[in-house]
Amino acid sequence: MKADPRDVFTGTYYIDGDVAMAYGALAAGCKFLGGYPITPSTEAAEAFARIAPRAGARFIQMEDELGSIASVLGASWAGQKAMTITSGPSYSLMMENISLGAAMEIPFIIINIQRAGPSTGVPTCTGQADVMQSRWGGNGDYEIIALAPDSPQEGFEFAVKAFNLAERYRCPVMLMSDECVGHMTEKVVVPEASKIDIEPRRFYKGPADAYLPYKRDPDLVSPIVKAGDGYGIYITGLSHDEKGHPVLESGNSYDLEHARALNRKSTDQYLVDKIRKNRDKIIEIQEENTEDADVVVVSYGISSRVAYRAVEQARQEGYKVGTLRLITVWPFPEERIRELAGRVKGFVVPEINYGQIVFEVDRCAEGRANVVLVPHGGASVHQPEDIYAAIRQLLESKKRYENVFEFRTILERKVFGGGMLKNRS
Amino acid sequence: MLEIRFAGFGGQGIIRSGIIVGRAASIYDNKYSTMNQAFGPEARGGACSSQLLISDKKILYPYITRSDYLVAMSQEGYSKFESEVKDDGVLIIDDDLVNTDSTKKVLKIPSTRIAEELGHRIFANVVMLGYVIRVTKAVSLEAMRKAIPESVPERFVDKNLKAFEKGYEYA
Numbered sequence: 078m079k080a081d082p083r084d085v086f087t088g089t090y091y092i093d094g095d096v097a098m099a100y101g102a103l104a105a106g107c108k109f110l111g112g113y114p115i116t117p118s119t120e121a122a123e124a125f126a127r128i129a130p131r132a133g134a135r136f137i138q139m140e141d142e143l144g145s146i147a148s149v150l151g152a153s154w155a156g157q158k159a160m161t162i163t164s165g166p167s168y169s170l171m172m173e174n175i176s177l178g179a180a181m182e183i184p185f186i187i188i189n190i191q192r193a194g195p196s197t198g199v200p201t202c203t204g205q206a207d208v209m210q211s212r213w214g215g216n217g218d219y220e221i222i223a224l225a226p227d228s229p230q231e232g233f234e235f236a237v238k239a240f241n242l243a244e245r246y247r248c249p250v251m252l253m254s255d256e257c258v259g260h261m262t263e264k265v266v267v268p269e270a271s272k273i274d275i276e277p278r279r280f281y282k283g284p285a286d287a288y289l290p291y292k293r294d295p296d297l298v299s300p301i302v303k304a305g306d307g308y309g310i311y312i313t314g315l316s317h318d319e320k321g322h323p324v325l326e327s328g329n330s331y332d333l334e335h336a337r338a339l340n341r342k343s344t345d346q347y348l349v350d351k352i353r354k355n356r357d358k359i360i361e362i363q364e365e366n367t368e369d370a371d372v373v374v375v376s377y378g379i380s381s382r383v384a385y386r387a388v389e390q391a392r393q394e395g396y397k398v399g400t401l402r403l404i405t406v407w408p409f410p411e412e413r414i415r416e417l418a419g420r421v422k423g424f425v426v427p428e429i430n431y432g433q434i435v436f437e438v439d440r441c442a443e444g445r446a447n448v449v450l451v452p453h454g455g456a457s458v459h460q461p462e463d464i465y466a467a468i469r470q471l472l473e474s475k476k477r478y479e480n481v482f483e484f485r486t487i488l489e490r491k492v493f494g495g496g497m498l499k500n501r502s
Numbered sequence: 503m504l505e506i507r508f509a510g511f512g513g514q515g516i517i518r519s520g521i522i523v524g525r526a527a528s529i530y531d532n533k534y535s536t537m538n539q540a541f542g543p544e545a546r547g548g549a550c551s552s553q554l555l556i557s558d559k560k561i562l563y564p565y566i567t568r569s570d571y572l573v574a575m576s577q578e579g580y581s582k583f584e585s586e587v588k589d590d591g592v593l594i595i596d597d598d599l600v601n602t603d604s605t606k607k608v609l610k611i612p613s614t615r616i617a618e619e620l621g622h623r624i625f626a627n628v629v630m631l632g633y634v635i636r637v638t639k640a641v642s643l644e645a646m647r648k649a650i651p652e653s654v655p656e657r658f659v660d661k662n663l664k665a666f667e668k669g670y671e672y673a
Contacts, residue, residue, distance in 0.1 A: 201540075201542060262520070262524060263537070263561075263564075264529065264534070383563065385562040389563075458565065461563065
């Protein structure tokens with residue numbers, strides 16, 4: 078299905094990532110934003126509020142974060158594509174209802190413009206420290222999808238992609254951006270509606286008396302109905318069966334086949350399996366020069382653009398350095414990292430936190446390749462020199478690292494002649 | 503690749519300056535440009551800067567390495583970013599607001615005073631832009647004349663264009 082022309086504000090703009098994401102959400106058919114605006118995501122909510130009426134969409138500023146995310150779940154059950162926009166401590170406050178949304182299998186997205194630090198942190202400055210919270214923030218087991226754009230143009234495109242994935246898999250999708258991309262201004266091209274692919278909501282079309290809210294299609298996702306359409310549905314945060322009725326047997330099976338063999342009624346297993354078993358269709362990465370690489374830099378969001386500067390310099394000097402950018406940070410491309418780990422010397426992982434995705438890379442490297450974290454406490458981006466120094470350190474190291482922390486920024490930068498980036502062409 | 507830093511206080515239109523030139527470059531001159539902003543939690547008055555990159559090629563690393571130009575409209579902005587300017591780079595300052603002891607090339611324009619003569623100091627950044635564009639040739643004059651009306655409130659378009667021409671003439 079193509080986008081509705083009424084939702085797409087075709088044109089060429091010079092706007093920041095926040096605003097681009099608002100345009101993208103609208104283009105995807107989002108009709109509801111329930112939010113409690115917070116820096117550095119405010120521009121996205123402002124832009125949405127300004128443009129939304131022209132697309133027949135609504136913005137409600139709720140009383141707080143709990144109300145915001147709850148209103149999103151309600152709007153989505155009412156049949157509309159819905160989202161919230163948030164950051165930092167507000168995101169934390171939403172976790173309970175994210176888990177509820179995952180358990181009820183409600184399609185929705187959250188735009189999270191990450192700021193620096195824990196708690197209130199540094200409101201106007203960047204961070205990438207919500208990576209693990211995005212996946213594990215709510216209680217219990219469920220899987221989500223998270224996308225990390227690296228430019229305002231991708232902010233637009235990934236907002237559409239996020240809604241499409243949410244509808245496709247009936248799960249929360251995090252548009253996990255950061256302040257740098259949110260506040261970066263670049264040219265953004267919003268194409269014609271006929272050029273934008275939209276995943277329509279998969280509505281149930283069978284007879285009302287045969288409807289079971291959690292009966293699966295072969296791809297493990299169940300069709301959905303609108304609240305108020307006359308179907309008898311029962312929705313709860315309690316673990317439930319195909320009818321949606323509570324059952325008290327969650328967690329007795331170790332995978333979907335086992336659950337089926339045991340004739341388990343709980344549908345909890347599907348919350349993880351519908352993502353895990355479809356991961357090949359979901360995972361997107363972007364690789365450059367990895368074929369013959371000795372070192373692969375794994376990064377996402379703004380850090381991938383900063384890393385580019387270091388990689389460019391290293392390659393100019395003849396070092397074989399490749400890049401792997403995570404477009405979907407979750408699900409994580411485990412198989413690909415395992416493959417690469419068998420033939421590279423190591424991975425360099427710059428991220429604006431003190432170590433999150435690096436542990437995933439290290440886990441998948443299985444001790445076969447060194448993994449080095451280039452940490453950053455946030456509020457600004459890495460010095461490309463530091464990433465460059467980490468690449469050099471890895472290339473020249475003869476030992477197997479004991480942990481991912483064996484890179485000491487200031488020390489190594491001096492050893493490998495950092496601080497001497499060549500002028501750009 | 504042209505790298506320009508604008509620095510001043512919140513409320514002076516520092517970030518807006520970056521947006522106007524960036525828009526002129528990427529929308530009307532068909533180049534690539536990336537504008538990044540830095541500001542504090544204050545609504546107005548805090549230190550504020552924007553960095554603008556303009557290139558004929560796609561910009562991957564989106565930040566300044568060494569700036570070709572520093573446009574400083576506050577003493578603090580000057581002090582903070584003077585060392586970032588290339589040895590053969592140029593500082594452009596509002597000389598009523600900034601004292602300089604730099605050994606690098608310095609160009610001066612009393613942009614705030616000129617803006618006040620035009621009616622309001624709020625136009626100081628656009629006066630400065632007129633000067634900056636003539637000196638740096640970062641974007642074409644036509645592109646600026648198209649980008650300014652798109653970037654300011656409708657009722658102030660004429661005043662802003664006039665402020666721009668004033669700065670341009672001053673250079």
